[in-house]
Amino acid sequence: MTLRHGIPHGHACGLTLGAVLAYNARTTDRDCRHPRGARGVRDIVARILDALRCDNPDAAAQRLEDLLAASGLAGYDAHDFDDERLAAEAMRYDRADNNPRRLDPGRLRALLAGLRQPSSPRSE
8 A cells, every 4th residue: 555555654554454453353263373362362352442442343443444534544445455466465565474363365455445434524
């Protein structure tokens, strides 16, 4: 996202944080890479949900996406990132191996293509 679309790295991380959180919440022993195992990953996700005061990963993802919208950092369409080459290129970076749940280009592409648009700002 940074190299292809010029989005600063931290901003790109923010755009994907909710989707990655929801993805990692479904870690199983079979696809876990974390040394504490799938249960350890789910415990970390639970602490993040608690900090965000959310009951589930989808609510947390929406809260994070709404925060991006409120800060003016939203505005990208998921179609901008639904690109097989983008996912394949991203998997070549060492950081792709840092995720506690295994990723491959197909899963990463689905994750990027599934980025949701933030909710409309609420009038108060």
